[in-house]
Each structure stands twice: as C-alpha cells, then as structure tokens.
Amino acid sequence: TRPDVLPLPSGTHLLYAQSGRIEHVPMDGYDMKKDDAKAILHLPEKVIIGVAYDCVEKMVYWTDITTPTISKASIQGGQPTAVIRSDLNSPEGLAIDHLGRTMFWTDSMKDCIEVASLDGSQRRVIVDSDLVNPRAIIADPPNGYLYWADWNRDAPKIETSYMDGSNRRVLVKDDLGLPNGLTYDSQSSMLCWADAGTHKMECMHPDRGDRRQVMEGVQYPFGIVSFGKNIYYTDWKRDAVIAVDRYAGRESDEFQPQKRTKLYGIAIAYAHCPSGQNYCAVN
C-alpha cells in the first residue's frame, strides 16, 4: 500500500552532524541538492552525536559528548545556547516533542532516558533500568509514544513506552545486532531502524508487530531519518548520507561530503510542522 506522495513544503533540509559541525543539505522534493550542502554551525571543539529539529521555533538541537551538553541554535542564524549542561555523561540520541515542547535524550553512560522542557527546565529521569547502550530515541507525540533502541551486544532491543516512561515494553529483540538508528514515519505509522550488526534496514507497525525488511547490505548505519517515501541514513564506513527508497527497497542516492570522517545524527528540518495534535490535548 503505497501512500500518495505528499506535496512538499518549500525549504526543507537534511541536517546531519560531522566532526564538530552541523551541516545541511537542501531538499528538492526527495532529492538532495548536494551542490548546495553547507555547514550551518561550526563547533570545532565538539563531538556532536544526536541532532533534532524543533519545527515550531525553527531550532536545531544537538547533544555534545565532549563538554557534555545539550544545546540549541536557530537555523535562521544566532548563537548556540546550552540548555542542559549538568549531570550528563554521554548524551547521544535526542528527540523533540514539538507539540508538548519537551525533549528526550539517552545517556549511554548513565544508562537512562531523561526528559526536560525545551528550555532545560522540569528535567526528570523517566527510564533508568535495563539499559546498557541506549542510543537512538524518537517521539511520536500525536499518539503519545516514545521509542528507543539499545545496542547492547548481548541483548539488543527496541522498546516503547508512553511519553512519561510508563507502560514500557520491548517491541523487537530477535535478529538484531547493533540497532544504531531509529525513525518513525507518522504518515505510514511505521517505525524503521538501521542495524550496523545485521546490515539491514527494517520497518514495522508498532501496534501490529508486523516486521519487514526494507533492504539489506547497509554497511554501517548510525543515524536514520524518514522523509516521505525515502529514508536517509548516515554511514560510518562510507562517510556519507545515503537515501533509500522505502518502497522500492533500494538505495536511490548518496551524498559524500568532502571531509572524510564519521557522520553521526541526522534530522529533517521541515519548512512547516507536520500536522497533528498532542495526544494529551485530545484526551
């Protein structure tokens, strides 16, 4: 069941982290305008891992493991501001609930998942047990769910819970290797992940549990983000952003930045917020 291609808002960009920089690639439909790729932010001393975008205030957020901090900056220009600067060890994945105005992140040394308002206030630990190497985290605010992946080599898993950490359960635990990247597509209600151990990209409906392979032979995925018919992921072996057509199940494009070094988190900066109401607003 292939959904209709949605009319795309103008001014959509891919954002990704590479070696102390956040770079952007403008999108023309589903095509990466590679020649127009540029750094939007230079933070030479930092190692930026997670990248997330707040479509309401047009802000990019990121985790940095060197200081360590969680910071933000407007994509329309402006100074980076640290929003969380204490009690972090290795903040990696970052997710933004643009409706609830909160952010969620994983810390692979504290082995926990935390939440805070976008200004850093009202911070709270929501999951702190049975985590070994938590990394990717995403939020689905219209339905009120969080999803995260733990690449623990002994027992990798993908889990879900309500957005306060309650009702936690394991969604996937079989035939996983190193599930580094996780993304949720609200149009198709599909949760997709990229695995650097099995070298597969897979998707499932979280509530139906039907799991299917998008493609195999992905080399070393780290970050992944879904956008319409495509999934874009960063690859540590190829030092590139790779576009995969979800429905055709094959690679459709590749962008290799001039600088050959690892790429980390990836996010989509939408020109407009996707439609949808907060789950809590409905109830």
Add this chain to the structure above:
Amino acid sequence: DATQGTSGDCQPCPCPAGATCAVVPKTREVVCTNCPAGTTGKRCELCDDGFFGDPLGQNGPVRVCRACKCSDNIDPNAVGNCNRETGECLKCIYNTDGFFCDRCKEGFYGNALATNPADKCKPCSCSPSGTVGRQTSCSQVTGQCQCLPNVAERDCSACEPGFFNLLSGDGCERCNCNPIGSTN
C-alpha cells in the same frame, strides 16, 4: 579582505597544508574548514572522535592522531571512547578500568589483557559475613578477599578447619571440641 588594495589583504590560512579556511562572518574569526584526515578543530589541532594525539604539538611534541589505545576493551560502536588529546580511555567494557582499560574495575579481578573476554575480569563476590568490613573489592590479581580471622577461601566463604560460626560477622570461633570425645 581583497577589496582594500593593500599587500595584507589576503593572508594564508593558518591551517596545516591542504586545509582551506573561512572567516566566521559575525566574529571575524578564521576557522580551518578542511582539516587533514583524522583531525579537526579551529586550527586542525584536535583528533577526530575515536582518535587521540596532539597533531600540532600544542602541549609538547607533535603526536599524530592514532586510534584509541584501550587494550581491546572498548566497543567500536561506541562514541567518545577516549580523550582526544591524552588518549585516556573513557568507555572501558568487560568490567575493565584504568587509563588504558588495562586493569579490572573495583570489585572485579583477573587479567584485563586476556584475549578471551570471558577470561578477563570476574566479580570478586566476597562473602559478606566472612569479609572485613563487608568489603566488595578483592586483590586485582588473585581475587583474594580480605577475610576476617580464621576465615578461609578466596571469597572468605568458609571457616578454617577446626573453626565455626562464619555468620557471626566477626570471624570464625574455635570449635573447642574435647579431643577425647571427638572423631578427629
């Protein structure tokens, strides 16, 4: 600035050979944009994540960037495995610890440098009632826990022959059996 018409208009990038540079519009700061492989930073003075060294020799002799040296006790899928300048290992696994993940962490013993992860560091598992101060740590090498008086075994889990009452928490007491009425 090439528009001023003086000899100092264009200056060479303050970057290692091959790197390009750019001026940050707001701050007028010059930043290298294409550092040589494995290096990063404003002046290409730092190593990439997963590497350590001092490529410009800012704090002593030049040390080219090398992969984190952590005794095979880090996971290549992890980020931030070592300090980018000193090389101090930050994410030791298999219950190892230390600058190079070269010893067992507190509460574990064995050989952190063993090839097989199962042979590396094992938990001390000191018996609480037989160990001084209910300590959880033991000798890094032998695994010997610090036993209370007259307590035996590596993990202080038994009384020496001729002694009893391990659970007292004060060590074991002599049996004081009458030799005439006892079998041995």
